[in-house]
């Protein structure tokens with residue numbers, strides 16, 4: 131099967147999050163069949179919930195839809211490098227492949243910081259592909275934070 135990126139949907143979710151006044155990050159979960167089973171953007175402010183990151187909300191919705199705490203063979207697309215909390219959730223959910231956009235040197239937990247997937251305690255490591263539509267995802271974040279100053 132030919133590879134088809136779903137980062138465009140994640141970027142749409144990020145854009146919608148920015149319009150809600152949330153940090154513009156979007157995530158999409160894709161089933162092994164190629165079907166999009168969940169999509170979400172950040173809602174930490176709206177829900178008064180520091181764990182309501184796009185990845186967590188998308189994983190929750192995908193698990194609910196699957197009726198399972200695990201998403202083996204599923205792919206997760208997210209516009210920004212996941213933080214340590216989300217990386218741990220991605221591992222716990224047994225996500226097969228992680229595609230992310232912009233690097234997050236400040237709060238990321240994959241390539242920098244806690245490097246969750248490189249830790250010996252990490253029992254499931256997804257395949258990781260970074261830099262997917264990174265320019266667009268990064269520009270959105272930059273604009274958002276520039277506009278708040």
Ligand SMILES: [Zn+2]
Nearest residue numbers: 183212213216
């Ligand atoms: Zn996170």
